[in-house]
Amino acid sequence: MKDTANIMIVLETKNLTKQFGGLTAVNAVSMTLYKGDVMGLIGPNGAGKTTFINAITGLNPPTSGDVIFFGENTTGLPPEKMCRKGISRTFQIPSPFPKMSAIESVMTATVFGNPPGTIKDPVAHSRKMLEFVEFPMSEDVISEQLNTVQLKRLDLARALASNPKVLFMDEMASGLSEGELLDIMKIIRKITGQGISILMVEHIMQLIMAVCNRLLCIQFGTKIAEGPKDEVANDPKVTKAYLGSNTDEKNKAEELVAEDN
Ligand SMILES: Nc1ncnc2c1ncn2[C@@H]1O[C@H](COP(=O)(O)OP(=O)(O)OP(=O)(O)O)[C@@H](O)[C@H]1O
Ligand SMILES: [Mg+2]
Missing domain, CATH: 3.40.50.300 (P-loop containing nucleotide triphosphate hydrolases)
Structure with a gap:
């Protein structure tokens, strides 16, 4: 079969x-x-x-x-x-940069996880990732304010940002x-x-x-x-x-x- x-x-x-x-x-x-x-x-x-x-x-x-x-x-x-x-991955215990906002965290992955110059508009790309995972908070929320479930969603957006x-x-x-x-x-x-x-x-x-x-x-x-x-x-x-x-x-x-x- x-x-x-x-x-x-x-x-x-x-x-x-x-x-x-x-x-x-x-x-x-x-x-x-x-x-x-x-x-x-x-x-x-x-x-x-x-x-x-x-x-x-x-x-x-x-x-x-x-x-x-x-x-x-x-x-x-x-x-x-x-x-x-x-190959990208999420973590059992996500540990994003605590002082960064959600959009900044995803942007870090967008910029460093893709070949240079391939993403023309890193902000728009990162925003799209947060929307894709239906991130339940404002993109400006600071990571250290998120609970575990919200952090895991952010971690998923971050993982997807490198395509x-x-x-x-x-x-x-x-x-x-x-x-x-x-x-x-x-x-x-x-x-x-x-x-x-x-x-x-x-x-x-x-x-x-x-x-x-x-x-x-x-x-x-x-x-x-x-x-x-x-x-x-x-x-x-x-x-x-x-x-x-x-x-x-x-x-x-x-x-x-x-x-x-
Ligand atoms: N860095 C490390 N140094 C030494 N031992 C380790 C290390 N990481 C994992 N181990 C050991 O390796 C084994 C497998 O651990 P692992 O975390 O991969 O299990 P897991 O299947 O993911 O478990 P869980 O379902 O609890 O997450 C365990 O005995 C663990 O203690
Ligand atoms: Mg494990």
Whole structure:
């Protein structure tokens, strides 16, 4: 069965490994992201999800293994180079410049995240990003005045400002209300509508099951499943490791999908 939205490969990891001293946080993970994918990266707390993203995006380069982005080996390139190549990410804990306004934060990414001279009007481009993510505050609000949910929205606008081909989102939805979850779901669909492939780390299964086409599950740094979302979500190894018998979460997931349709 074809398990991808499109057959073109945008990103691969091959045996990607990250060790911190004696701890192997990511252990020989090989995966494939296809164009059009919204891939959910799931796994218990401490499984190595954020470390995996950091290893690909260059924030914390891998100990061994390879990252192949559009056929080019980009292993170990620093984040600013990966960003210019077209990989952008949001952070589990966003930390924007506290004294900058929202528009100034996004402008920093617009100016430094794109090849020089390609964005003719950085203010208009940054404003468009804030509108795209439906930033709920004035563009002049100072970052340190924002709550976590607002900061995550600003972080998303910042990540999109560099015109990525692949976007990583690290727990974008944690702490959101039911209504806000529906909003973020619509924004994720708008992002894929722009041709951007997504890898999203998320614990909220209702969101994962609503927006993802494929899932990657890791446990203790090791991949235990990758494939179409229903197949992975029902894989006994995955349910044992992560989903457990949490029928509440599964029921909520079905309700949200129904509400969204
Ligand atoms: N900079 C670091 N130095 C040492 N150990 C680290 C570092 N970053 C992460 N770790 C360890 O690596 C393991 C994986 O952590 P990671 O943050 O990647 O997990 P995660 O799957 O993102 O968890 P969560 O769902 O809680 O965000 C953990 O044991 C963590 O303590
Ligand atoms: Mg994490």
